[in-house]
Amino acid sequence: MNVYETRREKIYDWMARENISLVMFEDTEDRRDTSIRWMTGHPGDALLFLSVDKQALLVPWDINMAKIFAAVDAIIPYADFDRHSISALKAGANYFKTPFGSKVEIPPVTPYPIFLQYVEALTDFDILCRSGGIRAEVEKLRTIKDEEELRIYQELSVITNTVIELLEKNVREGNLKTEADLALFIEAEGRKRGCEGTGFETLAAGPGRSFGIHAFPAYTAGDFATPGLSILDFGLKYAGYTSDVTLTFVREPLSRSQEKLLSLTEKAYKLALSLMKNGAVARDIAQAVDVFFDQSKKRMPHGLGHGIGLEAHEAPALRNRADNAWVLQPGMIVTLEPGLYDPVHGGCRLENDILITETGITVLTNAKIIRL
Amino acid sequence: MNVYETRREKIYDWMARENISLVMFEDTEDRRDTSIRWMTGHPGDALLFLSVDKQALLVPWDINMAKIFAAVDAIIPYADFDRHSISALKAGANYFKTPFGSKVEIPPVTPYPIFLQYVEALTDFDILCRSGGIRAEVEKLRTIKDEEELRIYQELSVITNTVIELLEKNVREGNLKTEADLALFIEAEGRKRGCEGTGFETLAAGPGRSFGIHAFPAYTAGDFATPGLSILDFGLKYAGYTSDVTLTFVREPLSRSQEKLLSLTEKAYKLALSLMKNGAVARDIAQAVDVFFDQSKKRMPHGLGHGIGLEAHEAPALRNRADNAWVLQPGMIVTLEPGLYDPVHGGCRLENDILITETGITVLTNAKIIRL
Numbered sequence: 001m002n003v004y005e006t007r008r009e010k011i012y013d014w015m016a017r018e019n020i021s022l023v024m025f026e027d028t029e030d031r032r033d034t035s036i037r038w039m040t041g042h043p044g045d046a047l048l049f050l051s052v053d054k055q056a057l058l059v060p061w062d063i064n065m066a067k068i069f070a071a072v073d074a075i076i077p078y079a080d081f082d083r084h085s086i087s088a089l090k091a092g093a094n095y096f097k098t099p100f101g102s103k104v105e106i107p108p109v110t111p112y113p114i115f116l117q118y119v120e121a122l123t124d125f126d127i128l129c130r131s132g133g134i135r136a137e138v139e140k141l142r143t144i145k146d147e148e149e150l151r152i153y154q155e156l157s158v159i160t161n162t163v164i165e166l167l168e169k170n171v172r173e174g175n176l177k178t179e180a181d182l183a184l185f186i187e188a189e190g191r192k193r194g195c196e197g198t199g200f201e202t203l204a205a206g207p208g209r210s211f212g213i214h215a216f217p218a219y220t221a222g223d224f225a226t227p228g229l230s231i232l233d234f235g236l237k238y239a240g241y242t243s244d245v246t247l248t249f250v251r252e253p254l255s256r257s258q259e260k261l262l263s264l265t266e267k268a269y270k271l272a273l274s275l276m277k278n279g280a281v282a283r284d285i286a287q288a289v290d291v292f293f294d295q296s297k298k299r300m301p302h303g304l305g306h307g308i309g310l311e312a313h314e315a316p317a318l319r320n321r322a323d324n325a326w327v328l329q330p331g332m333i334v335t336l337e338p339g340l341y342d343p344v345h346g347g348c349r350l351e352n353d354i355l356i357t358e359t360g361i362t363v364l365t366n367a368k369i370i371r372l
Numbered sequence: 373m374n375v376y377e378t379r380r381e382k383i384y385d386w387m388a389r390e391n392i393s394l395v396m397f398e399d400t401e402d403r404r405d406t407s408i409r410w411m412t413g414h415p416g417d418a419l420l421f422l423s424v425d426k427q428a429l430l431v432p433w434d435i436n437m438a439k440i441f442a443a444v445d446a447i448i449p450y451a452d453f454d455r456h457s458i459s460a461l462k463a464g465a466n467y468f469k470t471p472f473g474s475k476v477e478i479p480p481v482t483p484y485p486i487f488l489q490y491v492e493a494l495t496d497f498d499i500l501c502r503s504g505g506i507r508a509e510v511e512k513l514r515t516i517k518d519e520e521e522l523r524i525y526q527e528l529s530v531i532t533n534t535v536i537e538l539l540e541k542n543v544r545e546g547n548l549k550t551e552a553d554l555a556l557f558i559e560a561e562g563r564k565r566g567c568e569g570t571g572f573e574t575l576a577a578g579p580g581r582s583f584g585i586h587a588f589p590a591y592t593a594g595d596f597a598t599p600g601l602s603i604l605d606f607g608l609k610y611a612g613y614t615s616d617v618t619l620t621f622v623r624e625p626l627s628r629s630q631e632k633l634l635s636l637t638e639k640a641y642k643l644a645l646s647l648m649k650n651g652a653v654a655r656d657i658a659q660a661v662d663v664f665f666d667q668s669k670k671r672m673p674h675g676l677g678h679g680i681g682l683e684a685h686e687a688p689a690l691r692n693r694a695d696n697a698w699v700l701q702p703g704m705i706v707t708l709e710p711g712l713y714d715p716v717h718g719g720c721r722l723e724n725d726i727l728i729t730e731t732g733i734t735v736l737t738n739a740k741i742i743r744l
Contacts, residue, residue, distance in 0.1 A: 108484070184560055187556055191591070191593045192552075216416075216441075
């Protein structure tokens with residue numbers, strides 16, 4: 001059984017328990033879902049139908065691509081259905097001879113007006129579209145990385161750390177001067193080492209722009225690492241999986257406020273790290289950091305961290321919100337990324353990728369605050 | 373009245389006609405909507421509330437960014453609502469003193485399960501979530517570029533054409549050899565000329581990978597423009613707006629099948645160009661191309677073109693589908709991009725950006741099939 005079949009097996013078991021005959025996944029321009037890659041190896045732009053009798057049908061946009069990448073039982077081109085998801089679902093139910101009256105689950109992100117169209121077009125089935133259904137189940141399964149995924153993250157972390165070292169060296173030596181210099185260096189060095197690209201658009205913000213949580217534009221032809229605080233947030237994508245790290249480059253002279261931002265961010269990072277372990281409640285960790293910043297009358301305008309995987313942001317969330325019920329478990333990989341931002345003094349953020357293990361944690365990446 | 377106020381004025385008029393008190397727009401990680409930028413100048417990650425009494429309230433994730441970019445009547449940080457859209461909508465209705473019982477429209481992409489939460493939380497209002505509502509209206513308005521947008525596209529086309537020229541020159545001279553060389557060259561040259569970045573991930577596929585409609589990965593460290601057909605599909609993003617062009621680089625020796633793909637693609641391009649004009653039915657043009665390819669037993673596995681603007685793909689569609697009712701009108705800017713793909717011989721595509729005018733068309737970009 002290949003890795004994709006092993007993953008699908010867990011879904012089939014869940015379908016049997018939930019008494020669901022057919023499940024549809026959709027990865028299209030309007031609604032992305034990397035779960036299709038997780039379950040089949042096909043990189044994207046497709047529908048996937050799983051039948052409770054353990055059969056997987058892929059309906060891809062690009063049939064040539066699917067023949068190379070998709071580990072499934074059957075493939076039918078999306079063009080055969082005029083690229084209409086509702087027609088494809090009808091055909092899928094027909095293909096699997098899904099019994100009339102049985103439960104068919106569609107993605108919970110299906111817009112309300114389109115949901116109504118599904119219900120109208122598929123009167124022979126009980127159409128489910130719900131929170132807490134198939135997508136929540138897949139999301140939960142994906143939080144715990146399997147052996148194949150841990151192997152990928154091992155390799156990806158080595159590449160990410162090599163690029164971090166090269167970045168520090170080349171900034172110190174004056175070879176990388178502008179925001180674009182750094183961002184394009186990452187793109188090139190990552191691909192040289194077998195990466196598919198970056199996991200998200202690299203954010204490189206010199207001192208004049210580092211106050212933005214997500215600088216806009218993401219990077220420019222302007223200076224980086226001039227006096228003050230510069231933020232570099234990037235992730236490399238390898239075999240579909242992304243790393244996610246943030247370095248702050250610091251050049252003197254600094255104001256007392258800037259020193260304060262740096263010192264608080266480093267302390268918050270260490271505090272959070274000391275709390276991360278198997279069984280820890282994610283929200284408690286985020287809350288501890290919020291309380292810590294609050295003592296200095298500072299406020300972090302974003303979450304403390306998030307899971308990474310086939311997406312740059314996935315479960316579990318590491319944030320202080322009432323609806324966050326995640327508990328850290330072995331096999332989870334999450335970012336830890338405290339940061340503070342000031343419209344005048346600039347911003348700083350320190351972010352690394354942390355693997356939760358049975359006995360503690362492994363810090364996979366070596367991002368840091370770099371004083372030039 | 374600034375350009376954003378002028379655009380919002382059209383929405384307010386529509387709201388009055390439709391008897392809608394309050395409209396919500398959402399641009400978040402889960403559901404992107406560049407319309408917020410179109411209506412306020414704020415580049416993203418925000419909610420926008422428009423009240424029929426002509427007031428605009430922005431609820432941004434990044435308050436520092438909003439103070440710089442957003443041309444609105446009021447700003448309240450999203451963090452004040454725990455980054456919950458439903459809490460923010462309640463607060464928005466309260467802020468505007470929206471009358472109980474009146475119509476409040478939310479985005480039609482709202483997932484069915486979340487729609488139910490809105491309805492439950494806002495019992496005092498008539499919550500609309502529909503196709504053909506506000507989003508369709510904004511989409512329609514955005515198809516016709518205004519003076520400011522035409523000015524931006526004028527400048528963007530000049531930059532895009534300069535980069536096309538530089539690409540051809542540097543490939544001919546052997547300075548750009550790999551897929552990554554070309555992609556990173558575009559990123560760097562674009563930003564040097566004031567672009568925010570690229571409008572989408574550049575697709576650079578050498579002869580071994582050009583069979584893919586959208587090559588995967590988008591670009592690699594592998595060779596480009598070796599013998600056979602190589603595809604380069606890119607767009608530059610300037611002041612939010614994207615261009616979208618595709619060049620095919622051809623190096624001999626070629627098989628007869630490859631010559632055939634090229635010749636058919638060029639003929640299809642010319643055929644479509646001859647049909648594009650004010651009043652032309654978009655579907656008819658796409659159908660003519662499908663029929664043309666069909667005569668040679670070929671099939672184009674994607675649409676013939678699409679509108680461009682703040683998104684790389686927006687209305688109007690130039691495709692042969694029963695639900696495509698778009699008619700070309702002055703001020704529309706659409707791509708024209710016939711292409712053919714063969715798993716053995718590779719693919720070719722030719723794509724330019726076309727402005728529809730009162731009296732004909734203007735081909736804004738100079739992409740072509742380049743024989744090396």
